[in-house]
Amino acid sequence: MSNRFNDSTYWRAFGENDITHSAGHYLMAIDALRDEYGYARVTDVAETLEISRSAASMAISxxxxxxxxSEDRNRFLLLTEDGAEMARLVEGxxxxxxxxxxEVLGAEPDVAKADACKMEHLMSLETGRRLVWLMRHVLNDSSRAADIQKVMTRFARDKEPEDPAGPDADKGSN
Amino acid sequence: MSNRFNDSTYWRAFGENDITHSAGHYLMAIDALRDEYGYARVTDVAETLEISRSAASMAISxxxxxxxxSEDRNRFLLLTEDGAEMARLVEGxxxxxxxxxxEVLGAEPDVAKADACKMEHLMSLETGRRLVWLMRHVLNDSSRAADIQKVMTRFARDKEPEDPAGPDADKGSN
DNA sequence: GGCCGGAGTTAAGCATGCTTAACAAGTCGG
DNA sequence: CCGACTTGTTAAGCATGCTTAACTCCGGCC
Known part of the structure; x- marks a missing residue:
């Protein structure tokens, strides 16, 4: 059996990520609070994320x-340069x-956001950049964008119960 | 502040997924073992995933x-109909x-697989289907495929350090 | 018949990430 | 000046998901 199941470096890498889902949201919350109010405290982060102050306190430690x-001289929370970079990555x-x-796949806004929120901290910088690039150069070209829209409209019309991988997906690849 | 940070139903939904990363790999391992050897035991799953037998035992419980x-009459592991469906979803x-x-973004195979492995259990059936559809109808059209390839080749050439979201991404959207 | 080894389970420990409860410290009002 | 409220921390508990260690159980072999 020579597929990805044999290589634990693949699937177990999930737990060794640069950043966890929750850590990303702590950083983004601090960033957003500073943007909006000029400062961020433990309590504000807890309120924003709708978790207990103690959870926020420990996580922020x-x-x-x-x-x-880090903290400023008044004990208000700051993102370090690295922290801001991580926040930007996840946000982006x-x-x-x-x-x-x-916009490309035509998913419902709620579904699109829910999926994106779950995956945001897991996509590598590299892959994210590539996706940005493609979106910018395909979607900003109105003929190509219309092309894709036509295809996805057809999807909405033809939609039928089918295997998510589809017949031509290379199952168990590697 | 009226963005997604205010709505805990978004970001905390991460922990309420239909399936965890590890559960998906347990199911896929059982599926793959049955495919290859005709049966799957706790020990085989543990070996495949390179974890301890005890971890496999508890997780499978x-x-x-x-x-x-479930188990067959010889205590060998089986996927139920629901289990097989989940396995197919994650696999797909x-x-x-x-x-x-x-193939579309032109990422290195290792990066592509690592990213995909981390995100596989988080993408909804709906979004997955849409992506399948787009791939099938865009990539199978050689002119459109060439079009995208040209764009991504340009990415490889022009690549420069830039924010992953890019200037025209709607940061903090909602 | 007895013993060994493989298969499977259970227990205890550790890390993450949440909860509630209890508590320390600072600020503000009467 | 002192009580009350706000802020932040620590402690204990729970769930997931891994580890190692210590079992039980069963089957085969001498």
Whole structure:
């Protein structure tokens, strides 16, 4: 059996990500709060994310130890340079994925955002950049965009129960 | 502040997924083992996934309780109908995502597979189907495929350090 | 018949990430 | 000046998901 199941470096890498789903949202919350109010406290982050203050407190301690969050002289929360970079990465991945799901694939906005939110911290910088590039150069070309729209409209019309991988997907590839 | 940060139903939905990353791989491992050897035991799953037998044992108990795995009369592992469906969903998502990352975005095979493996259990059936459809109807059209290839070749040439979201991505959207 | 080894389970420990409860410290009002 | 509220932290508990260690159980072999 020589497929990806034999190679634990693949599937177990899930747990060794640069950033967890929740960490990404802590960073983005701090960023958004500073944008809007000029400062961010533990309590504000907890409120924004609708979790307990204690959970926010402990999680933010981790983020400080990891060098992504610091405090100003008034003990207000700051993103370090690395922290801001991670926040931008996750934010950017969310933006591009939800845009792709909605505008190219024609998914419902809610579905597009839910899927994007779950995947945002997992897509590599490299792949994210490639997707941005494609979107920019395909969608901004109105003829190509219309082309794709036509195809996806046909999808909406022809839609029938079918295997998500489809007959020509290379199942168990590697 | 009226963006997705205010709505915990979005980001916290991550933990309420239909299936976890590891559960997906347990199901796929059982499926693959039965395909190749005609049967699957706890020990075989543990070996395939390179985890301890005890971890496999406990995880598979959960999957049985969840109605995704059962046993035949010789105590060999079986996927239930629901289990097989979940396995096919995750498998299909992996196939289509890695194919998309590699063949459309032009990512390195390793990067494509790593990203796909991390995201496979998170993409909804709906979005997966749409991606399959697009791939089938865009990539199978050689002129359109060439078009995209040309764009992505230009990406490889022009590649420069840039924000993954790019200037025209709707950051903080909702 | 007894013993060994493979298969499977259970228990205890660790990390993440959440909860509630209890508590320390600072600020503000009467 | 002191009580009350706000802020932040720590502790204990729970779920997931892994580990190692210590079993049970069963089948085959001398």
């Amino acid at each position: 981790q983020l400080k130890r990891r060098g992504w969050v 991945n969310f933006a591009i994925l939800s845009k792709f799901f909605e | 959960q999957l049985k309780r969840r109605g995704w795995v 998502n992996f196939a289509i995502l890695s194919k998309f990352f590699e």
